[in-house]
Amino acid sequence: MADLTFVRHEMVPEQAPPATSVGPRGWLRENLFSSPLNAILTLLSLGLIWWVLSHALPWIVLSSWTASSLGECREQIAAAHGEGTTGACWAVIRERYLQLLFGFYPSDLYWRPLLAFGLALLALAPVLFTALPRRLLWLSAAAPFVVPWLLWGGSVWVPVCVALGFGLGLAALRVVSAAAGGLAGVIAAGVVPVLWWLFLAWVAAGLLQAILPFGITPVESRAFGGFMLSITIGLVAITLSLPIGIVLALGRQSNLLIIKAICVGFIEFIRGVPLITLLFVASLLLNYFMPPGTNFDIILRVIIMVTLFASAYMAEVIRGGLAALPRGQYEAADALGLDYWKAQRLIVMPQALKISIPGIVSTFIGVFKDTTLVSIIGLLDPLGFSNSIRANAEWNGVVWELYGFIAALFFVFCFSMSRYSMYLERKLRTENR
Amino acid sequence: MSDLAANREIDRSRMAVSENVAIQITNMNKWYGAFHVLRDINLTIYEGERIVVCGPSGSGKSTLIRCINRLEEHQAGSIVVDGIELTNDLKNIDKVRSEVGMVFQHFNLFPHLTILENCTLAPIWVRKVPKKEAEETAMHFLEKVKIPEQANKYPGQLSGGQQQRVAIARSLCMKPKIMLFDEPTSALDPEMIKEVLDTMIELAQEGMTMICVTHEMGFARQVANRVIFMDQGQIVEQNEPEAFFLNPQSDRTKLFLSQILGH
Numbered sequence: 001m002a003d004l005t006f007v008r009h010e011m012v013p014e015q016a017p018p019a020t021s022v023g024p025r026g027w028l029r030e031n032l033f034s035s036p037l038n039a040i041l042t043l044l045s046l047g048l049i050w051w052v053l054s055h056a057l058p059w060i061v062l063s064s065w066t067a068s069s070l071g072e073c074r075e076q077i078a079a080a081h082g083e084g085t086t087g088a089c090w091a092v093i094r095e096r097y098l099q100l101l102f103g104f105y106p107s108d109l110y111w112r113p114l115l116a117f118g119l120a121l122l123a124l125a126p127v128l129f130t131a132l133p134r135r136l137l138w139l140s141a142a143a144p145f146v147v148p149w150l151l152w153g154g155s156v157w158v159p160v161c162v163a164l165g166f167g168l169g170l171a172a173l174r175v176v177s178a179a180a181g182g183l184a185g186v187i188a189a190g191v192v193p194v195l196w197w198l199f200l201a202w203v204a205a206g207l208l209q210a211i212l213p214f215g216i217t218p219v220e221s222r223a224f225g226g227f228m229l230s231i232t233i234g235l236v237a238i239t240l241s242l243p244i245g246i247v248l249a250l251g252r253q254s255n256l257l258i259i260k261a262i263c264v265g266f267i268e269f270i271r272g273v274p275l276i277t278l279l280f281v282a283s284l285l286l287n288y289f290m291p292p293g294t295n296f297d298i299i300l301r302v303i304i305m306v307t308l309f310a311s312a313y314m315a316e317v318i319r320g321g322l323a324a325l326p327r328g329q330y331e332a333a334d335a336l337g338l339d340y341w342k343a344q345r346l347i348v349m350p351q352a353l354k355i356s357i358p359g360i361v362s363t364f365i366g367v368f369k370d371t372t373l374v375s376i377i378g379l380l381d382p383l384g385f386s387n388s389i390r391a392n393a394e395w396n397g398v399v400w401e402l403y404g405f406i407a408a409l410f411f412v413f414c415f416s417m418s419r420y421s422m423y424l425e426r427k428l429r430t431e432n433r
Numbered sequence: 434m435s436d437l438a439a440n441r442e443i444d445r446s447r448m449a450v451s452e453n454v455a456i457q458i459t460n461m462n463k464w465y466g467a468f469h470v471l472r473d474i475n476l477t478i479y480e481g482e483r484i485v486v487c488g489p490s491g492s493g494k495s496t497l498i499r500c501i502n503r504l505e506e507h508q509a510g511s512i513v514v515d516g517i518e519l520t521n522d523l524k525n526i527d528k529v530r531s532e533v534g535m536v537f538q539h540f541n542l543f544p545h546l547t548i549l550e551n552c553t554l555a556p557i558w559v560r561k562v563p564k565k566e567a568e569e570t571a572m573h574f575l576e577k578v579k580i581p582e583q584a585n586k587y588p589g590q591l592s593g594g595q596q597q598r599v600a601i602a603r604s605l606c607m608k609p610k611i612m613l614f615d616e617p618t619s620a621l622d623p624e625m626i627k628e629v630l631d632t633m634i635e636l637a638q639e640g641m642t643m644i645c646v647t648h649e650m651g652f653a654r655q656v657a658n659r660v661i662f663m664d665q666g667q668i669v670e671q672n673e674p675e676a677f678f679l680n681p682q683s684d685r686t687k688l689f690l691s692q693i694l695g696h
Contacts, residue, residue, distance in 0.1 A: 326541075328539050329541060329543065331504055331541060332542075335502055335530060335533075336531070337527050337528075338554075338555065339523070342559075346554060346558065350545050354545065
C-alpha cells in the first residue's frame with residue numbers, strides 16, 4: 001500500500017499572479033478572447049464598428065456649417081472636399097436651433113423658459129437627491145406656481161390666487177374637521193378650493209391686478225414649440241402621473257366597490273385607447289362640449305390628456321410593485337396598530353415604489369418621447385418643427401441632420417433619467433451592502 | 434426538541450397569574466368562505482398567563498391568535514381584549530392592536546428600514562412618542578434581546594434568529610400588555626431556536642401575558658401555565674403542562690403527543 005502520510009516543512013511564499021490573468025492583458029483575455037468563439041465574435045464586432053464609423057464619421061466631419069440652403073451646402077462640401085463627397089449639412093441646425101429649442105417664443109424673452117426650467121430642475125433636486133438641504137423643498141412647493149407664470153407670463157396675481165386655493169383647502173380642513181368631524185373636513189378641503197378656482201380666483205386675481213398691477217409680458221400658447229414644448233408637457237405629465245398613479249393603484253386594490261370600479265374603469269379605458277386618439281379628443285372634440293367662446297388652452301388640454309394617459313400606465317406599474325410585496329408586511333404594519341394611510345405611507349409605498357423603479361422610469365421615458373405625438377394635432381414640437389423646416393424651399397431634403405439633432409437631445413434626457421433610476425436603485429438597496 | 438429545560442433555572446414564583454381577565458373569547462366562530470375554521474371557541478385568559486397552543490397543521494391555532502388582534506375577522510361570538518370588544522369599529526381595532534404585540538413565523542421586519550427604525554416606527558407614529566425617547570426605548574429593548582450593536586443595520590443583513598429577536602423587540606417597544614407568538618421558531622435553524630426561546634422565557638419571567646402557537650414542547654413544559662390542544666377548529670383539551678403531557682385525556686391528544694414526542 002502506498003504511503004499516505006505527508007508533512008509540509010517549508011511554507012510556500014506568496015507569489016504574484018501570472019501576467020495573463022491581471023492588468024490589461026488579463027482584462028483582454030477575460031473579456032474579449034476567453035474562447036475561440038469569443039475571439040471570432042470580438043473580431044467581427046470590431047469589423048462592424050469600423051465599417052459603421054468609417055461611413056458615419058466622414059459624413060459628420062466633412063460638413064458645412066455656414067451655408068444658407070441645402071444646395072449651397074452641397075456646393076461648399078464639393079468645393080472643400082472634392083466632387084462626389086457627401087457630408088452633413090449642419091448649417092440647418094446652426095440656422096434653426098433656436099426655433100427647434102424654443103419654437104416661436106419671442107426671442108427677447110428666451111430667458112424666461114430658461115429660468116423656468118432651471119428653477120424646475122432646482123425644485124426637483126431636493127426630491128431626487130435626499131442629501132441636499134431640506135430647506136430647498138420650499139422651492140419645490142413654490143415651483144408649480146412660479147414656473148407656469150414664467151412660461152406664460154401675465155399677471156403675478158393669477159399664480160398667487162391659484163396657490164391661495166391650496167391654502168384655503170388646508171384652512172377648510174382644519175376649521176371644518178374641528179367643527180364637524182374628520183369626514184366633513186376632508187369633503188370641505190376638496191370642495192372649497194375647487195369652488196374658489198372655478199368662480200372666485202379669477203375675479204380676485206383681476207381685482208388685485210387692478211389695485212396693484214404687476215406682471216410680465218403674456219405669451220400665447222401658440223408661440224410655444226420645439227423642445228420647450230416637449231419639456232413643458234413631459235415635465236408636468238411626469239411629475240403629476242406618479243401621485244395620480246399611486247392613488248389609482250390604491251383605488252384598484254380598495255375594498256370599496258365603487259371606488260374600485262371607477263379606478264379599474266378609468267385605467268382600462270385609458271390603456272385601451274391610443275394616445276393619438278386622446279390627443280385628437282383634446283384638440284377637436286373637447287371644443288364641442290365647451291360653451292361657445294370659452295378659450296380652454298390647447299397646451300393645457302394636451303397636458304391633461306398626456307397626464308391621464310401616463311397615470312393609467314403608472315397605476316399598473318405600481319400595482320405590480322404592490323403585488324410583489326409579501327402579505328406579511330401588511331400584517332406586521334396592522335399588528336403594530338398603524339392605520340391604513342400610515343401603513344401605506346411608511347411601509348407599503350416605500351417598498352412598492354422601490355420595486356417598481358425600473359417600470360416607473362420606463363413609463364417616464366415613454367411619456368417624454370410620446371410628447372412628439374402632439375405634432376399630429378398641429379403643435380410644433382421638435383418633430384413638428386422639423387417638418388415645417390423641411391417644407392421650406394431652402395432646406396427641402398434635409399433629413400438626417402434634423403432628426404439626428406432631435407434624437408441626440410432626446411437621448412440626453414432619456415439617458416439621464418435611466419442613469420438616475422440606476423443610481424436610485426443602488427442607493428435604496430438594503431440587502432448586504 | 435429543545436432541551437433547554439435542562440440548562441436554565443426558571444423562577445416560577447415571579448410568574449404569578451392575576452385574577453384580572455385579559456382576553457375573553459365567547460362562543461366564537463369563524464368561516465373561510467364555506468369552510469368552518471374555528472368552531473365554538475370559549476377561552477378566558479388572565480393577566481400574566483403563559484399559554485401554549487398546539488395542534489396539527491390546519492387545526493386553526495394560528496387563525497385563533499390572529500383573531501385576537503383582528504388580523505382575521507370572526508363572524509360569530511365575541512372577543513374582548515383588555516376590556517375592548519373587537520367589532521368593525523376601526524378605532525377599537527387600532528387600540529387593541531397597539532396593546533397587543535405580535536411576533537410572526539417569518540419575522541416580517543420592514544426591510545427598507547434599519548433595525549432601530551423598525552423598532553421606533555410604531556411608537557413614533559402610533560403612540561406619538563418623541564423620536565429621541567423612542568430611540569432610547571428601542572435601544573433598551575434591543576439590549577434586552579442582546580443585539581444593540583446591530584441597531585443601524587438592515588434586516589437583510591441579520592441572521593434569522595437575530596431578525597426574530599428584533600421582531601420581539603419591535604413589539605415590546607409598543608409596551609404591549611399581551612404578546613402573541615405565531616410559530617416564532619418554525620422558520621429557524623436549530624441553533625437559532627434557542628436564542629429566540631431564551632428571549633421568550635425571559636419575557637415570561639417578567640410576567641408578560643403570552644399566547645404562543647408553537648411545537649416547542651420543552652418550552653411549553655418549562656414556561657407555560659396552560660397548554661391548549663386544538664384540532665379541526667376546536668379546543669379539544671386544555672390543562673396544566675405536567676398533566677397535559679403525562680396524562681392526556683382525549684384520544685386525539687394522545688395520538689398527537691405520541692407523534693411529536695415519539696422520536
